Amino acid sequence: MNAPEDNNTLLITQHDGVVTLSFNRPEAKNALNTEMRTALHDAVVRIRADRSIRAVVLRGEGGDFCSGGDVRGMNVTSAQAGRERIDDLHGWISMLIDLDRPVIAAVDGVCYGAGFSLALAADFVIASERARFCMPFMKVGLVPDCGAFYTLPRVVGLARAKDLVFTAREMRAPEAKEAGAVLEIVEAAQLHARAAQIAACLANASPVAFGLAKRALNQSLGSDLRAMLDIEAAAQGIAFSTEFHREAVRRFREKEAPLFQWPVSQ
Template sequence: MEATRYSVDNGVALLELNRPERRNALNEVMRNELRDVVTQLRDDRNVHALIITGAGDAFCAGGDLKGIGSAGLDNQGWRNRMADLHNWLKDLLALDKPVIAAVDGPAYGAGFSLALAADFIIATPRARFCMSFMKVGAIPDLGAFYTLPRIVGPRRAKELMLSAREVKAEEAQSLGIVNEIVPVETLQARARTLAESFAGASPLAVSLIKRAVTASSISDMNTMLDIEAMSQALVFGCDYHHEAISRFLNKQPPMFNWPE
């Protein structure tokens, strides 16, 4: 791979954006490699969690403006390019395994959007988030119109998008964007600890929870209660649930524990 590094260890996939000389800005090569990794992960049952991070002292500075400026696309060309991007983005958002973004330094523009596509964001004190699109007369992309309002609410999302102001790690945590803030030197270890904990989780329960939470923001009460009933029936009938109940009744350690 040219613009990313991908590896799997102990059931955890690590996807590292690897253009540190450009602060890991997204170019066409990186987008294609992200697409290929997400496609591979979608059907890989040997991987139970994904970590996305950036090489060097940045998560992702956004789209590579040099590449955008020289693309030479017309309106239909840009629309086709975004449609291709959205294909793998939808697969990432629907991935039936936990996705953890480990963010150090700037997550700007599409870099911020990519982090928002994760289920958890672990950040260092020097992480900075910015919907920077307005600074170049553009609009948020990489799914931000879908993800950000669902996390911070529509009014705050409009503020962050229209102001293009920088949000430091502590404020991002207060807004619900960041789950945890950890020292720079422990960022990767903490992300891996969280990812590895899901080796003991029920893959079926993880998948159903992610799907149900996504559906909840666009569904009514009756729809969500139906989803709950159908999902619970599925998990109650699987071997993992039977084993977990047996362990509980016999006072044995559970198979899954969230690492404190």
């Protein structure tokens, strides 16, 4: 993936294996219109195919993350048309959720509706102190989309997911952190630098081990113990065979600096 790119509604930059996707409709609080959805589809497909990309950052321009779908552009008049509209999203949304590389969402300001769903598709959410999260679908007679029925209960628990969906209430950054939807809260001026720092750190992890672990964790709540033990054994066998593992062990024995280290200092 070349960098930088500019397709108006989605800005794409790449540096040292980290790709940043920036929602770029600040005049509409980065609401998702048809052009942006198409651009996101194309970007996710290309990221999935490009093994030189080691991590992804999602962010918004202009002080907001994403206000969800563009209500002004919603003119769906039949159940079939509504289904087709959402089915078009599911291919790239599922690829983003299952992407075998770290995905970091840097959330500032409004994170509503499909925007909240996109943040939930990330592995970690870093939020500014002014971030606001909401599933406002009930206010317009709709249901959550972009994978939120899958991700939201897994992140915040079923009871809180029902609360957020049924009431369409807003959740501020401290509550989102307490609920497990946010990893860190930072000052707005430091948000994007912090997200990039975490992405760069995770990009140094074993790509094989990270991908295997993420796939297993995404399957864990829908699997039984025996199935997860089988997945564990197969994954560990693959991980043991990697050059990353051998080099990490050698460095440990020789008391050299590790290939991957957490936490990321601020």
